[in-house]
Amino acid sequence: MASEYHQLSQSQSDTNTMLLFQMSLACSSKNVENRSSDSIVSDFVFDIDPSLLLDSDKLFIDEIIGEGSDSVVYRGWYEDHPVAIKVIHPETTKDAPSESKLKFEREVKLLSKIQHTNVVKFIGATVKPSMTIITELLEGGSLQKTMKSIYPLTFSLEQCLSYALDISQAMEYLHSNGIIHRDLKPGNLLLTKDKNNIKLADFGIARENICDEMTCEAGTYRYMAPEILSKDPLPKGAKKSYDHKADVYSFAMVLWCMIKNQTPFKDRKDFMAAYATINNMRPSLDDFPEVITPLVQSCWMEDPKLRPEFKEITGILIKILHNIYREKINALASLKRFEEAINKSEEEISRAQHAPTSFESTNENENISKQESETVRPNGETDGDSQKKPKKKNKIKRFFSFFRSCISF
Template sequence: MNCEVEGGGDRNRRVDYDCTDGERPSTFEGDGSSSSSDELDMRVLIDPRLLFVGSKIGEGAHGKVYQGKYGDQIVAIKVLNRGTSPEEKSTLEGRFIREVNMMSRVKHENLVQFIGACKDPFMVIVTELLPGMSLRKYLNGIRPNKLDVRLAVQFALDIAHALDCLHANGVIHRDLKPDNLLLTANKKRVKLADFGLAREESVTEMMTAETGTYRWMAPELYSTVTLRRGEKKHYTNKVDVYSFGVVLWELLTNRMPFEGMSNLQAAYAAAFKQIRPTLAEDMPSELACIIQSCWTEDPNKRPSFDQLTQMLSAFLSKLSSPPVSPPSEAGMNGMMAIIPAPSARTGRKFSFFKQIFTAAKRPGSNKT
């Protein structure tokens, strides 16, 4: 997808939308639904007789995922639960329709490719099958070893590009975590999956609180007053930025966030005690600064994904530069070695790290 962005703010950007109907996506009102979004685009439906369901490869709260075939193509087939009561059936069908409509409209190389859907006899979503594995499984498999920092940052860039595209299209993912990130066959790139909790965003939107998975959830998804299940509250796409900060921390440390805590303890620590995972002393200062800017308490002070891709790209470019070999003692002839200074362009890019972190720590600042 060509997701062009102009300007630094989340609202002031020009986007080339890759939508099935060629139009800018609609926005949800109230609880994240509207009459247009409650209707399934019939053009995304595929013939269920062409589907062959194979072995189960995953299972979640709302359905199961199978490896299968659609015609001659190897695919992933997500079969969603239909529910039992009329109210539950209506809720699950609405979630299915929203997920299908968003996946079919928003396309990017770092988003799992949508192929089609079936509504009857089962609610089914068909996507490309990535032959790798989930980022969670991959990290667990190499533990206690860490990823090479270049690979970790490349993964982070892939994730940031995917979320920048979603946000440019007015979509909040709301459930960013390693389980929803899938590796390609060569295990060098990742793609974002699972739009089951995604919602479209409008300026006045009220959305369901306590959405997502506790260890990665932004503190604003909670309230100091316990919310009844299904109660609504204000939040923005900056909840994804917070989750991204936690995922980036995992990529660099290969540790579980809030180790030794239960899910609810982790949520309480982050939301009410402002506790965050510990930053390792050997973590590159630029990356530590990015992480801290992402999970700062005030959502308005978190960077956008457009800014994050620029910062991560600058850091990766710095890593890719050939190291300056120190001259031998004999070759120096008693003279001090001259180390080239960073270019003005690199200096400007990395000064942004400090600007963001300083703004995040300064009381009363509204800068992102």
């Protein structure tokens, strides 16, 4: 009976979860020209490889774990495997739904090509009843939420550098494959369950086949490179000349953010933070670790050409981490030798305290030598006893000889 009740409860729970999912998809955007978002999506013809599409009936949704300007990310399951489900919201203007569709297609195609241990793993996508992107679920949450949870504490320098190395290796892979992320920030960096590693996520505004002219002011103002920004207002969709080095600038801001556990230009509003960046202002490096300061300064240089490539950054981070660990190993080795010396001294002192005096030692050694030299005979006599008896017999013989001589006299 209990088993049947459990199965019934589980079935009801699954039904409720599915209903919640369908409702969330149906309500993911407002009607456009008296048509629902579902009907808008149904009108689209998607240029996506069918092998990348999943069966939406096997998809179940749970709680919200993230939200962006045009999407919501849910925790969920696909065929009993935990996943992250990103639901795309078509825009509410007349022409925007097709733009959302093109953006969705671009992100799906891009993610399907990326295979790297420090990039979130793509599982598949759905186009009905709504546009969704399904990826692996990172139980550790975002770097941004983790930093907020430990504030005002900070990560150790080693942990920051380890995270930075994960990010750098991911970005090195992307750039080597002609991909620019354009929105590198703590909110798009996800932690593994054990909090030991980072994976890069959200390729919504990433671009492939990098060219000279790209959309200006793409990304997040506080982490955006100065060449993407503009002092003067530009028309919507206006193009600017910049390249993959914009990601290097964002990396510097992320690294500063991790080490300080602070938001860049936290006392300024977004537009004022952008204004500070354009005017070559940077976050303070007071009390910043000297070992990493030169790298940060080179990465956020105003001139993109002076910024290093991620291949160089990876090498620098590996070298710094190696030196830190080597110093720790040497320190531990010195401590071990120190402890061994102390233990040896304590043993010598203990032996000295329990050692006999020279006179006692001499007599004791003589007695031991004498005892060791004596042999026990079958009658229980020792060599010492056997040596004593002949002397006694000789004395008796001499006495009787003297007594006989006296009688004869």
